[in-house]
Amino acid sequence: MSSFFSGLNDNQELDYSLHAKYMYHFTKYFDWSSDKESGPFIYGVIGNKELFNELKKISEVKKINNRNIVVVELNSDDDPSNCHMLFVGRSSLLSIDKIMLKIGSKQILILGDKMGYMKRGLDINFIVKDDLLRFELNISGIESKKIKIAKEIKALANSVN
Numbered sequence: 001m002s003s004f005f006s007g008l009n010d011n012q013e014l015d016y017s018l019h020a021k022y023m024y025h026f027t028k029y030f031d032w033s034s035d036k037e038s039g040p041f042i043y044g045v046i047g048n049k050e051l052f053n054e055l056k057k058i059s060e061v062k063k064i065n066n067r068n069i070v071v072v073e074l075n076s077d078d079d080p081s082n083c084h085m086l087f088v089g090r091s092s093l094l095s096i097d098k099i100m101l102k103i104g105s106k107q108i109l110i111l112g113d114k115m116g117y118m119k120r121g122l123d124i125n126f127i128v129k130d131d132l133l134r135f136e137l138n139i140s141g142i143e144s145k146k147i148k149i150a151k152e153i154k155a156l157a158n159s160v161n
Helices: 016-026 051-062 090-103 138-145 151-156
Strands: 041-046 071-076 086-090 111-113 123-127 132-137
Touching: 016 051, 016 086, 016 123, 016 132, 041 051, 041 090, 051 071, 086 090, 090 111, 132 151
Parallel strands: 041 071, 041 086, 086 111, 111 123
Antiparallel strands: 123 132
């Protein structure tokens, strides 16, 4: 995964193609229950058109464990229950409490990219550190949803809670 780190600084706009690549590769390190092992792998995106478009590009050429990839654009009022991963964009993070209530303990990894929002319930948070795109993991939150985590991803994370 270190090949996906890219130089960034706080004044540059984020290149969401990197986020999309991470999200695609994250699937190798998480194991959802048998309830979510059939049918397409579904990414949901709230409030980030650029990431939505980048994930769509990946879905056109890649598969996850021989499963098609579906990318859906949602708003904070939509039900994300069918998603495996749900990215909540910065503009929608104000609605994170409402989104968290809908998700509850469902097996959905919730991702974002705003400092301090791990405390609000994100499972994976992208951060820029030392001009590189990194990520934080909320291990207890992920495990409470009965999603298994490979030890390798824990070693790659910038911080683990």
